[in-house]
Amino acid sequence: MQTAPHLENLPPYTPIEPFEVLSARYGRAPHEIIKLDANENPYGPSPRALSALARLEWAHIYPDPESRALRAALAEFLGVPMAHILAGAGADELIDLLLRVLLRPGERVLIAPPTFGMYAFDARLNGGEVIEIPRRPDFSLDLEAMAQAVSTYRPKAVLLASPNNPDGGLLDPDTLARLFTWPTLIVLDEAYIEFAEGGGRLGEALSNVRVPLERENVVVLRTFSKWAGLAGLRVGYGVFPAWLLPVLWKAKQPYNVNVAASAAAIASLEDLDRLAERVDRLRRERERLFTLLQTIPYLEPLPSQANFILCRVLDRPARALKEALAAAGIFVRYFDTPYLKNYLRISVGRPEHSDALIATLRRLGDDPQSA
Template sequence: MSLMQKTVRTDVQATQAYVVAPAQGMVKLDAMENPQGMPAALQDALAEALKTVALNRYPEPKAAALEAALRAHSDIPKAAQVLFGNGSDELIDLIIRACCMPGDVVMSPVPTFVMYAVYSQWSHAQFVGVDLNPDFTLNMPALLKAMSTHQPKVVFLAYPNNPTGVALREAEIVQVVKAAPGLVVVDEAYEAFADASFMSRVLEFPNVLVLRTFSKLGLAGVRLGYAVASSAWAEQIDKVRPPYNVNVLTRTAVEFALTHFEAFEAQAAQLKANRETLREALQSLRNPQLVVEVFDSCANFLLFRLPNAWEVFEGLKKKGILIKYVGKAHPLLADCLRVTVSTDHENQQFLDALKQTLAELAQ
């Protein structure tokens, strides 16, 4: 046994690092990114703002200017506290670390965002997934029973859910919150596309935290997420937050984006319209020889099921179209693919390649 093998945790050695699929030269529709980018009219102004950043100084510890800009352009309750993270991923990790001792339970309906389970593992917490219904709606009786049995410290509710795109009903969230023995995290990563949010009710209950990110709006590269909760929860989670976890370039870029937020809101509205057009196009592929099931989505992606999903995925990749094969992630996702909603042009490239691939597989 080598020194490394004797030193590194056995559970770390037994797993693999998170794999990001190579995408150079591809039409990239696998990661729910906004394909439109920073509006060209704003790029020079952003560059000027970034030129003034003092790279030789550590960031201010509380990001007060960023928080003020965020509050001016969001629905955060005045009495709620805000915590920033290096993407919402870091905040998920911090929440679990702040709440869970080894062996404590973290729970979520599944299939869902994989990092809930990953960060639970690294904190030696036990992740318990509760299967959704076959149509990806919440199995409330099963979830309530599991919470009663396992007494989770943290329950994650993705609203809408990834990779399904399905959104919970607000009444369902309230039912879970009232029954949960610990913290309920309402993860609103796709809020911009959902026309629904639990933010206004975050202080109504003693055990709720709302999580959001700027990644899906068009700022995935700057890596900024934020958590909103009562001062009591924020104070405890802040204790495990690394100092200076959000760098000065990220802060400046997001502050700038918030002053031009209407541009990003317009992009989100366009993607919502494109989502419906793409959904209709995928549904139109259905015929007596081909069953294509497209699931309702309140996010910026669509989940769909069809025969030979892996072969379809590989066929698309050979044609320069990268989407996500999720068929192995959970039994409920068998033969499922997930595609990011993009521009009219990229959506059409995807559809043309899909039709061609299906024709080839039918031969």
């Protein structure tokens, strides 16, 4: 017996581990761990979401396969017709679903690394090939090279995040306008848009969720994981042009959004003022943390429009620094890849998390051998 040949050499995606695994591995109680490695919201779900979970009445009944109540609430929130919205078990599921219906074996997608690893992973998982046009040293897109690649390779989709993970850069309106004219599907992942400056209460002024109503080659994906603190429940959504929806509905798993995730997401949309205040708190803490990181002589932080900050490590291996921080109970993400050599990505936490991180970084700076 044999698995599908294209999966034999598929590089695995490396996920971040939860509190209980880190607790067991490092011998620290979960409340002693400062988890800044997965861009999670340190304030957790809103009180209304927690209350909705506590009152959950129909957990023994399969969920609505069309997520109608959630999609109706999203339609009101976004000002987008419900018919254009599809909900998923996180935006990750929708990326996989979209590539599953788009790609035949050997067909291509285009990405601009460094970026979210699931784009390439899901393309290869579904038998596709990945064309990579690296970002410039400042992490901006090389639009000329990308346009040439679209012309040469005719990819079925271009997958981009705005703000981008891991650098936190936001695509400007002129760049987006140019991308939307390309003769391919533009998949715009707005997982972090709520944290961008100038976007209003929850990113509404910067979001492109209405573009798929006007352009047949644009999809916009968003999630409740970050701004609403529901990462553990896995609930996201996409706004799609009309021509894509019939095949997506046929191809998706019937009960993909569970009843707990749906209830918590709907309750979050009824608690926007509180969640917007938390997002604003994280924006302010991001700026404070950025200023503090600039005082660490062996780090070079990049400005970010997301809820994380990418830092180049200047005089020591990033992996060793990550491990030294982990030994102190502080967990961050490190990168050492062809497109991102010797970097740490630090999620924005509560002020006390930033203070503990900076104190530890200063101590490690005084004793480089410990990192």
